[in-house]
Amino acid sequence: MAVYQKMLVAIDLTEEAPVVLDKAAEISKAHGAQITLVHVVEPVGYAYGGDIPMDLTELQDQLDKAAREQLQKYGEKYGIPADNQVVLVGRPESEIHRLAKEYGTDLIVVGSHGRKGLQLLLGSTANGVLHGAVCDVLAVRIEN
Numbered sequence: 001m002a003v004y005q006k007m008l009v010a011i012d013l014t015e016e017a018p019v020v021l022d023k024a025a026e027i028s029k030a031h032g033a034q035i036t037l038v039h040v041v042e043p044v045g046y047a048y049g050g051d052i053p054m055d056l057t058e059l060q061d062q063l064d065k066a067a068r069e070q071l072q073k074y075g076e077k078y079g080i081p082a083d084n085q086v087v088l089v090g091r092p093e094s095e096i097h098r099l100a101k102e103y104g105t106d107l108i109v110v111g112s113h114g115r116k117g118l119q120l121l122l123g124s125t126a127n128g129v130l131h132g133a134v135c136d137v138l139a140v141r142i143e144n
């Protein structure tokens, strides 16, 4: 039996995403595993600290829409069906953990810059995902 059957591939919307996806696609092929693609949109309210009285719904909707479109493009390129493309709003680490539990994921794949020292202490998303994950986590090395 294949070691991995259900993979959760978390991507940001930068040029890192295809690097993470290329590696995930290879593993998925080797194991016959299903990929779910996830992007977590951070709530815009966080960025503004909630101090400015503004309706941010439209901005949030636009970010959400842009993320869905991007996931759809990757979905087409990597053969990931629409049902397996997930856009959520929240904190990336917590949402990725929540989804991994909900889907019975056995491998989470993220990108990592392999930061050192203080930056590592401050924490990256990969670091946050690794801590508290209930399954294996693969950090795909991104060359800086």
Ligand code: AMP
Residues within 6 Å of the ligand: 010, 011, 012, 016, 017, 020, 038, 039, 040, 041, 042, 092, 109, 110, 111, 112, 113, 124, 125, 126
């Ligand atoms: P970072 O620590 O923010 O440089 O991101 C490292 C990796 O974490 C990225 O390559 C993605 O795999 C994942 N990641 C970062 N931000 C998000 C996000 N908003 N949604 C999903 N995955 C993310």
